[in-house]
Amino acid sequence: MSGGRLANRYALLRPLGSGGMGRVWLARDEMLDREVAVKELTLPEHLAPRERHEAVTRAVREAQATAQLRHPGIVALHDVIVEHDRPWLVMELLRGRDLGALVAAQGPLPPAQVARIGAETLDALSAAHARGLQHRDVKPGNVFLTDSGRVVLTDFGIARQEGQATLTEQGLMIGSPGFIAPERLEGHPGGPASDLWSLAATLFLAAEGSPVYDGPVAERIKNTLTRPPRPARGPLGLLLAAMLARDPAARPDAATALHALRRLAAGQNPELPRGHDATVPTRRKGGSRVWIWIAAAAAVLLVAGVGGFFLLRPGENAPPSAYNVPLDLCKLLTPEEVGTLLDTRQAPAVKPSADEVGPKCGWTTPGAGVGLQVQKDSDTPDPWRMTPVTAGRLLTNQERYWNRSEKLQWTWPEIGVKQSLPANRGAIRKVTAPGEGGFAFELSGKTGRIHSSFVLFRTANLVVQVEYTTINNKPTDVEIRNTAQKAAQLVEQGLRRAS
Template sequence: MDAAGGERLIAGRYRLLSRLGEGGMGTVWRALDETLYREVAVKEVRAPAGLQAGDITRMYSRLEREAWAAARIPDRNVVTIHDVVMEDDRPWVVMELIRGRSLADLLRAEGPLTPRHAAHIGGEVLSALRAAHAVGVEHRDVKPANVLLSEDGRVVLSDFGIAMVEGSTALTMTGELVGSPEYLPPERALGRPSGPESDLWSLGVLLYAAVEGISPFRHDTALSTLRAVVDEEPPVPTRAGPLAPVIAGLLRKEPAERTPSAEAAEALRDIAHPDATTTAGARVLADPAAPATARALAEPGAAAPAAPPRRRRTAAFVAAGVAACVLIGGGIAYALNGDDGNTGTDPGVRMSVAGTNTTYTGGCPIPEGRAPAFIATFTASEPTLISYRWVSGDGSVVDPHWRTLSIGDKAEPTKRDTVRLTAYAKSGTLTTGMAVELQSPIRVTSNPVPFSITCTG
């Protein structure tokens, strides 16, 4: 068949017109649906030469699963599947025709994107992934070639051909590497179970490639690339700007430590649409390894005129003392004068931590008005997205997840995060401190503010 597709008619209905692209799973054609008189895209499978019959059957099953997986995802950022037909004893997937080009084509033609443009595309891809994960589907091959940029402005995630549907049987062929090596998460490279966090890793690699022009783990061979994915940290991006902490959070080797999708989505929205950002929510999550007695509920902070917190979250304060303590995260408070003894970090970015009610002796739980409280103040001379978390005086992690916060707006250059402590133990004393560890734009930890809690029963 020539590039124009000849006169071939698939299933007596779809006339192939021209070749749109080729990949590991076959060829995608532009076609005319002669029943509804509309143009569509038709995916043709092409079995590699020498493939065993069982593997060919498995490949056909995978293609059918692509249609099943994509068709069950209700999101405008996922390609719409119209039909699956059989021709020559193999399935062909009929889908909407996206007029535009892929992100890979855009990067090849125009080079790296601005952080804001990359954040917009990444946010749309993340919307598709979150919709897929909500119905039990992992994409498993998120990369620029599978992100389509429509002429009408849509960003569409395509090619669910190797998607893993919750509850289904894996259809990997013997010896086959599923997914593109440089976008493969470490757990898949090691043959370990995957989950939605695996797609988030691939999104992090995609964002890195979008702003830097090359994926962070690319090497000369697939084996060396996989070794880098498993063992090496990505090179520090030089063009990512406010995207740097988002990328860093998604590219943590351990799946459980990656930035959750909701937080990543919020950060990408803030970067892509900075003028629409009016509030910033502090994020506090439970540490699953913490003792059952060390847990808390996020509540509004009591310091300064505070913006309403967007949500309530669970937090954990992991303490080695006999008093089991709880970290209660507050909303972000805004101030115009945060320059009160801040510790210098990156040029133009400053932070400090202050405490109140830092010594307590009495019955527990602590009455709210007497609970130790700590305020972290962040200031920047220009718009900056920072990544930070609360730690104890000995460096133990208080909040296991990194929080992100946009600071440096001309109208509101300073923002604050407030937390309070209480205790449920009946007796005992805990003496330590509270500090803030900054991950990006520079790695630094503030001086701890000492505190002491004595529960008298």
């Protein structure tokens, strides 16, 4: 398509590279008389017209999120165009070479230079994470070193807006073997800590001249999932080991890693906090899924140049890594679902409210009700600003709180319990679903009969509490417990739909 034009403004001059996510062109912006880079995003050929339209819409939305980023370490996105039935991203043109090409030409780089590149890249990543955007393909080929000395993180084309599904998430996982964090290979959506792992793998290659995990694709995937990374030498060794911890929660946070990288760049001791100075990556739970990825590696499509690889992923509609946009909680359950839970033909009107813990919704009939609340800790203004780490901590604290409280007072005027009544809390039960797991418990009255069942679970950065209560005589204890569990599962499905 050399010689073609886009939006009657951008003249495509010649291809600069191509890969799994499309082709990059050298182009001229005739309106502003400047050279730009234009990325042509290609879509899978098998997509039906409706799926293609949805994919294009999603790609434009992701580009709009990326365009909001303003940072010297992030390639600037000037424009997004939809022509020829696909999206085109107009970006600033960078002159120089990527980190992978530099290491291939010069071999391992000095530790201080690697640390400076890492610090500037992490500063850019942190700016993206602060806007709820993950990169998901940090690798040497996407860290660009300009002739003027800038370190620029490129190719946000597969980035993910927290709380949103992405262009490449329709049953696919994308990234580059050897630079994908273990949790993403296991099928989890990952989060900012996953980008940190990928950055550490990138810096490892820059410091050592070879990747953490090498070999054929299947071997890289298998070793990432089952073997600890080999240690890097020199002053970067301890920091990279900490950043490459198998468990995301064991990795240093971005601020700690950035401080350490800046000190290393200045030739100083990194001053890792206690607990990170001798990190030994351990195998993550859920390793039983490893065989899925190793078997699927035979179907991997490797593409040279720009882009990464696609890997079939078990299941669809994976939960997003974070919900950072307020959702209408009262729409997470459909009227039909509420009617089924409360055993009524016509679902009752929903009653939204809020307290210091977070927003909540209630659906009530005489004698029964379903309640939903998304919670936050006392240090966070609203639940949408929680992170997966703080949400996990909140869930743990909630379990400790309920474990201490065996005799309670409860009331629910909307279902007919207008005066506070004593209740006994049953044993705390661990649950593995919905979400990333949580716990449940029941409340019973003076007769010992259960009247309320609670399920608290974490999904991404949210802690959700679902309650089913009935003072009617018909449901059994088991039925009450099962109804609460079903309600929690429906709420999680509603969250996925809302994302």
